Amino acid sequence: MTTSYKSTNTTVLHEGFKIQGKWNKKNYEIQRLLGEGTSGKVYLVNYNQNVFAMKIGLDEISLQSEINVIKKINKKLEPDKKIFIDSDDFELNGKIYSFYIMKYIQGLDAKLFLNSNGQQWFHLVGLNILNQLQKLHQMNFIFGDLKIENVIVSEFGKVTLIDYGGVTPKGRSIKQFTEIYDRGYWINGTRKADEAYDIFSFAILCLILTGALSISNLTSEKRSGSYLLKRAKTNPHCKRMIPFLEKALNGTFSSTRCAREEWKKLMYGNGFENSNSIELPWLKPALASSIFVLVVTVYFSFIY
Numbered sequence: 001m002t003t004s005y006k007s008t009n010t011t012v013l014h015e016g017f018k019i020q021g022k023w024n025k026k027n028y029e030i031q032r033l034l035g036e037g038t039s040g041k042v043y044l045v046n047y048n049q050n051v052f053a054m055k056i057g058l059d060e061i062s063l064q065s066e067i068n069v070i071k072k073i074n075k076k077l078e079p080d081k082k083i084f085i086d087s088d089d090f091e092l093n094g095k096i097y098s099f100y101i102m103k104y105i106q107g108l109d110a111k112l113f114l115n116s117n118g119q120q121w122f123h124l125v126g127l128n129i130l131n132q133l134q135k136l137h138q139m140n141f142i143f144g145d146l147k148i149e150n151v152i153v154s155e156f157g158k159v160t161l162i163d164y165g166g167v168t169p170k171g172r173s174i175k176q177f178t179e180i181y182d183r184g185y186w187i188n189g190t191r192k193a194d195e196a197y198d199i200f201s202f203a204i205l206c207l208i209l210t211g212a213l214s215i216s217n218l219t220s221e222k223r224s225g226s227y228l229l230k231r232a233k234t235n236p237h238c239k240r241m242i243p244f245l246e247k248a249l250n251g252t253f254s255s256t257r258c259a260r261e262e263w264k265k266l267m268y269g270n271g272f273e274n275s276n277s278i279e280l281p282w283l284k285p286a287l288a289s290s291i292f293v294l295v296v297t298v299y300f301s302f303i304y
């Protein structure tokens with residue numbers, strides 16, 4: 001059982017460290033640090049021979065508010081889709097830390113996923129992010145802090161949104177955001193939690209993923225919707241999606257459902273049979289392996 005300290009806020013728990021929940025008395029064993037942000041550290045932990053993600057908050061009140069939201073969302077999810085597992089406190093060297101346990105999501109953040117699997121996944125990943133946003137919006141919540149780091153992409157481009165710290169009930173003020181993804185920062189609308197807020201952040205995420213927008217070199221005179229659109233129009237990877245990006249940046253989609261429909265329409269062109277339409281990136285390897293299995297089966301059925 002080892003811990004290293006820099007300050008109370010930067011405690012790092014090492015592999016094998018055991019945590020017992022103060023109230024539920026459940027025992028978790030730290031495997032490794034998965035990541036950290038402004039609100040806490042997230043570890044991979046073992047519990048009952050299964051792995052989970054444990055978020056240890058820096059601030060008890062904001063972690064509790066995140067737990068409250070995640071519990072509300074959890075109630076509306078199918079049993080096999082539940083994300084929240086447990087929440088508790090533990091004591092370390094006389095200090096109480098709050099934590100919660102959630103499903104461990106294996107994958108890469110959206111940028112790393114495209115870097116290692118290819119830009120041809122961009123449209124499918126985009127569609128899957130919109131699917132996740134639509135589900136959340138149907139529950140009357142806005143994600144708020146949509147950004148590359150909060151989008152985990154797994155096999156076949158499956159998308160899971162992580163970090164519920166920014167999730168806000170519709171109609172309130174967005175409670176947590178990251179400047180470059182924020183509609184207010186771009187002087188292009190308010191910070192009211194509406195569907196268009198997330199769709200705007202989604203458009204920024206697309207600009208960053210395609211390389212049309214870079215976080216560096218931003219100055220205040222460049223802060224406008226028209227600047228963003230100009231960036232999109234000069235980037236070849238954005239070309240197909242310009243009609244979508246224009247509406248998303250101007251906030252003219254009436255709902256996320258409409259935004260998703262538009263994305264899908266542009267993604268597939270005039271349909272699968274259209275030579276300009278996007279192919280599903282996993283289709284070719286899947287087809288190749290099916291043909292291989294078929295050939296091997298036929299070959300062996302002739303031999304024996």
Ligand SMILES: Nc1ncnc2c1ncn2[C@@H]1O[C@H](COP(=O)(O)OP(=O)(O)OP(=O)(O)O)[C@@H](O)[C@H]1O
Nearest residue numbers: 034035036037038039040042053103104105162163
């Ligand atoms: N359920 C999970 N499964 C796998 N990895 C996770 C999970 N939750 C969080 N992580 C990892 O931990 C990192 C930090 O988590 P999180 O974004 O929740 O922290 P945060 O302090 O709220 O961040 P921010 O400063 O962006 O608000 C993530 O970027 C991700 O790499």
